[in-house]
Amino acid sequence: MKHVKALAIKFVSSLVLLSLILGLLFDMAFSNIFLITLVLGVAAYLIGDLMILPRTNNTVATIADFGLAFLIIWFMSENLTYGDNHFSMSLIAALGVAIFEYMFHKYVANNVVKNQGGQKQQTRKLQYQTEASEELLAPVRQDVRSSNEENKKPQ
Numbered sequence: 001m002k003h004v005k006a007l008a009i010k011f012v013s014s015l016v017l018l019s020l021i022l023g024l025l026f027d028m029a030f031s032n033i034f035l036i037t038l039v040l041g042v043a044a045y046l047i048g049d050l051m052i053l054p055r056t057n058n059t060v061a062t063i064a065d066f067g068l069a070f071l072i073i074w075f076m077s078e079n080l081t082y083g084d085n086h087f088s089m090s091l092i093a094a095l096g097v098a099i100f101e102y103m104f105h106k107y108v109a110n111n112v113v114k115n116q117g118g119q120k121q122q123t124r125k126l127q128y129q130t131e132a133s134e135e136l137l138a139p140v141r142q143d144v145r146s147s148n149e150e151n152k153k154p155q
Helices: 002-025 030-055 058-080 086-111 144-152
Strands: none
Touching (some): 002 058, 030 058, 030 086, 058 086
């Protein structure tokens, strides 16, 4: 039930956001916006929110969602509509989606992925230690200079 609620929040918010950006600013048809939102919502939820976010942090997941949103919006707008400014349109829309995703990841991390499956997320603490020994601190041999000086004196 948590996933359905999160997907619904993501879909409605993304639909409103992309309708404002793509519909009002770039005059894209609502049916195309709906299809882009549907594909982007499912792909970003599965890849960004359920796979990347639990393994990394919010910033990495947001950057991954920005790239994914840019590629999906650009590819689908290129195939569904005509025009010449698909790159800038996709860039602006992906930036808006990334800002939304940054806030949405906080919700997902606290409410959806927090206790998924009753397993606690294990984090590794790497503890590196250098090796030190007494042999490296003090030489075992006697002073080399004193024995060399005695050998060099003329007799």
